[in-house]
Each structure stands twice: as C-alpha cells, then as structure tokens.
Amino acid sequence: MSYNVSLPSYSVGTDVYKLVGSICAGYGHKAVAIGGHKAMAAVKDKLCKAIIDSDIEISDFIWYGGEASYENVENLMSLETVRNADMLFAIGGGKATDTVKTLADMTGKPVFTFPTIASNCSSCTSVSIMYKNNGIFLKPHFFANPPAHAFIDTEIIADSPKRYMWAGIGDTYAKHFESSISSRDEEVPHYITLGVNIARMCYEPMLKYGRKALEDIEKHLVTSDFEQVLLSIIVSTAAASILLTNDKIIDYNTGLAHAIFYALTTYPHIEKNHLHGEVVAFGVLVLLLVDNDEENFKKLYEFNKAVGLPVRLEDIEISRDDIDKVAKITVAMKDIEHNPYEITSDMVKAALIKLENI
Numbered sequence: 001m002s003y004n005v006s007l008p009s010y011s012v013g014t015d016v017y018k019l020v021g022s023i024c025a026g027y028g029h030k031a032v033a034i035g036g037h038k039a040m041a042a043v044k045d046k047l048c049k050a051i052i053d054s055d056i057e058i059s060d061f062i063w064y065g066g067e068a069s070y071e072n073v074e075n076l077m078s079l080e081t082v083r084n085a086d087m088l089f090a091i092g093g094g095k096a097t098d099t100v101k102t103l104a105d106m107t108g109k110p111v112f113t114f115p116t117i118a119s120n121c122s123s124c125t126s127v128s129i130m131y132k133n134n135g136i137f138l139k140p141h142f143f144a145n146p147p148a149h150a151f152i153d154t155e156i157i158a159d160s161p162k163r164y165m166w167a168g169i170g171d172t173y174a175k176h177f178e179s180s181i182s183s184r185d186e187e188v189p190h191y192i193t194l195g196v197n198i199a200r201m202c203y204e205p206m207l208k209y210g211r212k213a214l215e216d217i218e219k220h221l222v223t224s225d226f227e228q229v230l231l232s233i234i235v236s237t238a239a240a241s242i243l244l245t246n247d248k249i250i251d252y253n254t255g256l257a258h259a260i261f262y263a264l265t266t267y268p269h270i271e272k273n274h275l276h277g278e279v280v281a282f283g284v285l286v287l288l289l290v291d292n293d294e295e296n297f298k299k300l301y302e303f304n305k306a307v308g309l310p311v312r313l314e315d316i317e318i319s320r321d322d323i324d325k326v327a328k329i330t331v332a333m334k335d336i337e338h339n340p341y342e343i344t345s346d347m348v349k350a351a352l353i354k355l356e357n358i
Contacts, residue, residue, distance in 0.1 A: 005191055005246055008124035008238050010150040012231065014222060017047050020112075021054025023149050027110045028086025033061045034076065034100045035091030039116040042156055043091050047114070059085060068098040069133045076103050087112060090147070093164065094120040094276070097147075098128035105143050113150045117164035118157050118217075118230045119277060120171055123150045124238030127245060135271035137262045142248045152234060154222045162218045163275065168233040169206050169214075170281025170309050173300070175237050176203035177284055178255030179244055181291060184340045192252055195243030201236040205229060207303055214307055251338035256290060256348075257283030259333035263326060267318065274316055282310040289351035290343060301358070312356055323352045 011019050024031070033040060033047075040061045048058065060081040065072030076082050082103070088111045090100030097113050101122070104111035113123035122128070126146040130138045157165075176199040183196050205228050213229035216222075244253040260283030264270045270279060281304060288297040304311050313320060327348040330336070336343045 001189065003189075003191070003246060004144075005243065006126070006145040007242060008146050008150060008235060009148065010124055010152055010235060012152040012154060012227075012235075014153065014155040016151045016153055017050035020047070020051050020151060021056050024056050024087060024112060025054070027148065029055050029057055030085050031056055031058050031087045031089050031112075032081050032085040033058050033089040033091055034064050034082075034103070035061075035089075035096040035114075035116075036093065037063055039092030039096060039114075042116050042159070043114055043153075046153070046156070058089065064092070064096045064099045066095075067133055067135065068095040068102070068128060068131050069138070070102070070130060071133050072099055073103045073106060076100075077107060082107070085109060087148075089114060090123070091116065093117045094122035094129070095131075097122040098130070098141075101143065101147060102128045102130065102141050104147075105141070110148045113147045115150065115152055115234060116156055117160045117168075118233045119164040119168040119275065121234055121236075121238035121241060123147065123152070124235055125241045127241065131265075135265060135268070137265050140245075140250060142245060146238065146242060150234070152230070154227060154230065157230060158217055158220050158222045158226060160217070162214060165217050165229065165233070166214055166307065166309070167275035167277035167281070169210050169229065169277065169307070170279075170284065170304075171277030172233045172237050173203040173206045174255075174257040174277075174280045174284050174287075175199045175240050175253075177287055177291075177296070178257055179240065179252050181287070181340065182252045182255050182338050188252070191243045191246050195240045195246075195252065198236060198243065199240040202232055202240060205232045205236075207299065210303065211307055250335065254335040255339065256287040256330070256336050256343060259283070259330045259335035260286055260326075260348075262333050262335065263329035264316070264318065266329060269317055278310060279316055282316055285311065285355055286348065286351045289354055290347050311358075313352065320356060323349055323356075327352065
C-alpha cells in the first residue's frame with residue numbers, strides 16, 4: 001500500500017502572529033485576508049502590527065459571505081484582490097475558514113488560517129463542510145492537504161464568546177464515539193487505527209478539563225485547562241479527521257451524531273439559533289443509546305447537564321411531535337451508511353423517546 005498523509009502544521013500561544021512573516025515568506029509577499037466581520041476586527045490590529053517589519057503585505061480584508069457555500073467561493077474568486085494575491089489568510093470560525101480553504105483549493109493558492117474561536121477543527125483539517133446558501137448541508141469538500149499553517153492565538157480565542165468553545169466541546173467528543181463505532185471489529189489500515197486512537201484525545205480531555213475551561217474562557221483567562229480543551233478541539237480533532245478521511249471518504253469520520261445534526265438542518269431555526277457542536281452533542285447522546293453504551297451515556301449525560309449542553313429535544317427547540325420525522329430524515333443521511341449494524345428509524349425513534357423520558 002502506498003499513500004500520503006499531511007498532518008496539521010500550527011503555532012499556538014499569545015504571540016504567534018509574530019511568526020507570520022517568517023513562516024509565510026516562502027509563499028510570496030501579498031496576502032488577502034478573508035473572514036467574518038467580528039473575527040477580522042478582533043485580529044486586524046494585532047496581525048498588522050505583527051507583520052509591519054516583514055515582507056508580507058495584506059492587500060485587503062474581505063467578508064467571506066456569511067455561509068460556506070460554493071456561491072460565496074465563486075464570488076470571492078471574481079475579486080481582483082483575490083486573483084492578485086499570493087496567499088490567502090482565512091480568519092474566523094469554521095464557516096469562514098471552510099469557505100477560504102475551498103477558495104484556495106479552487107484557485108491553487110496557499111491558505112493560512114487564523115482561528116478566532118474554538119468551535120471546531122476547520123483551521124487545521126483537510127476538508128470543508130459545504131452548505132447551500134440557505135444553510136442546508138450540501139457535502140464535504142476534501143483537499144489533498146490541510147492549510148499550510150494555522151496561527152492559533154490563545155489570547156484572541158480567550159476573548160471570544162464562551163458559547164463557541166461550549167459547542168466545540170460537543171463536536172469534538174463526537175469524533176471519538178463516531179470513529180470507534182464505525183471502525184468496530186474491522187481490519188483497517190494503520191492510518192485509520194491511528195486516527196481512531198488520536199480521537200480518544202477528543203473525548204477524555206473534555207471530561208477532565210471541560211468544565212474548568214469554560215469557566216476560564218468566561219473570565220477571558222488563558223490557562224492550562226483552557227489550552228487543553230482548545231487544542232483538543234482544533235488540533236486533535238483535525239489530526240484524527242485527516243487520518244480517518246485519508247481515502248477521501250467519510251466512513252470512519254462521521255456517524256449517527258452528525259446524521260442527527262444534518263437531519264435537523266432542515267429546520268431553519270437550527271442554523272439560526274443553535275451551533276453545530278451544540279446539536280452534535282445532543283446527537284452523541286442518541287448515538288450512545290442506539291449503541292447500548294450505558295456507561296458512556298451516563299458520563300456524557302451528566303457532563304452535558306453540568307455544562308448546559310442539550311440533553312432533550314426542547315433544548316434545541318424541537319417538539320416531541322417531530323420525533324418520527326427526525327428519525328426518518330436521520331436514517332436517510334450518508335453518515336450512518338458505514339456502521340457495524342444497520343441503524344433503523346425505529347432505533348433512532350426509541351432512543352429519542354428514551355432520552356425524553358429520563
């Protein structure tokens with residue numbers, strides 16, 4: 001077997017923007033920064049000051065469009081500043097970085113990421129989750145490599161709203177359960193086994209450090225607990241994801257928890273009022289009930305309750321009357337096609353009902 005694996009390259013700390021000039025120097029001189037409005041406002045002064053004596057020039061700061069969609073990628077491709085740039089700086093959360101990563105893939109330009117929140121692993125991974133402009137999930141867009149480098153400024157992320165790390169915790173621990181279940185009892189290549197084992201670091205640090213990390217970010221403190229959770233969300237999950245999707249398939253990188261999320265994006269209020277990882281956290285509870293994993297279900301149910309992550313349908317504004325509909329849509333998702341057993345709508349329905357009655 002011959003294959004290639006490119007794992008994340010990243011810098012982490014309170015002064016990592018000082019490294020931009022030296023790390024990016026080999027890729028050219030002119031960068032264009034693309035991201036969310038709030039994210040770029042949080043980064044702009046610190047980043048521009050850090051590169052003032054370097055050979056890197058940022059020609060413009062451009063809004064990414066508000067959704068990780070191919071329409072927004074095409075709009076960005078049409079801009080002269082983007083066409084003339086040697087490299088792209090992706091600034092913000094998952095949808096912003098996913099948009100710019102896809103833009104980089106379609107233009108052949110190198111991309112560097114500057115995460116401003118700890119909600120997901122987009123800034124370090126080699127896939128973008130693409131949506132339609134109305135917020136409904138479309139498909140994953142895979143790349144040969146992750147971004148050239150991620151500059152993870154812990155000070156900027158510590159100043160971000162707590163809710164993003166809160167949701168990021170849910171999206172992160174899902175990686176462990178979905179990968180371990182989807183690969184269960186299989187003889188898989190080394191890179192899949194490595195990905196599954198790295199994914200343990202997406203779960204255990206959440207239970208150990210998660211509550212304290214959320215207390216610390218609420219106080220805007222950069223602490224050891226905060227860093228442990230931050231790096232699990234952004235780096236550990238990305239490394240696991242890259243290995244698990246090395247064949248450019250989602251078989252080992254997703255599962256029932258994400259199927260629940262993508263099914264629920266058919267409800268407009270989910271994208272409007274709730275975060276990805278928040279809903280995925282609810283989906284993990286359903287997954288554990290379907291899998292009859294009572295031990296981990298009890299641990300995670302209590303953890304979710306302790307930190308305020310959803311434990312029942314009303315927490316994500318879904319009615320009990322919608323259980324049949326949610327179950328049917330969920331089992332139509334590709335995320336559950338690779339599983340050690342068939343997941344039926346009756347199984348999902350039974351799990352949802354059980355969860356409601358706890």
